[in-house]
Amino acid sequence: MNTWELLSLALVAAVVGMFSGPLAALKRPIRSCNFVVFVEVVDRMNSSMAPALTVLLPAAFLSLCLSILMTLGGFSKLFFLNMAALLLFSSALLVTIVFEVPLIRRIATWPTSLTVPDGWQVVRKRWLWIHFVRVAFGFASLTLLLVASGFQAFEALRR
DSSP, X not given: OOHHHHHHHHHHHHHHHHHHHHHHXXXXXXXXXXXXXXXXXXXXXXXXXXXXXXXXHHHHHHHXXXXXXXXXXXXXXXXXXXXXXXXHHHHHHHIIIIIIHHHHHHHHTSXXXXXXXXXXXXXXXXXXXXXXXXXXXXXXXXXXXXXXXXXXXXXXXXX
């Protein structure tokens, strides 16, 4: 396993951990919380996680691209597994940029001390669903990277 593949694996694992940790911890409580708690949780998560994800997401994406370049012309299964992992990771990145960030910006405009906006429960469900989809893409990407490194280790042992 080369340096870029190891770095990609570590960065994608860090991103998936940041995606999945809050979802695992908050999935049940967030479904039944009131409006004020929901807005506060989203605001705190965003202020805590956004700085790290702003660095980790592009770094993981770039390292995945570099690891694919390193596997060009080599072990074809490794190339295709890394390519599929990049596509899945890109899907998680797109879900974040296209759906989650605008939704969080919308939630951030809700004043918690004034009237409760109509349909906020629908937004809460959408927020949970977006997180679930993002985690699923992330885990699938990480799984493919682990399978690729397993293939690579097996090939190295066979030689």
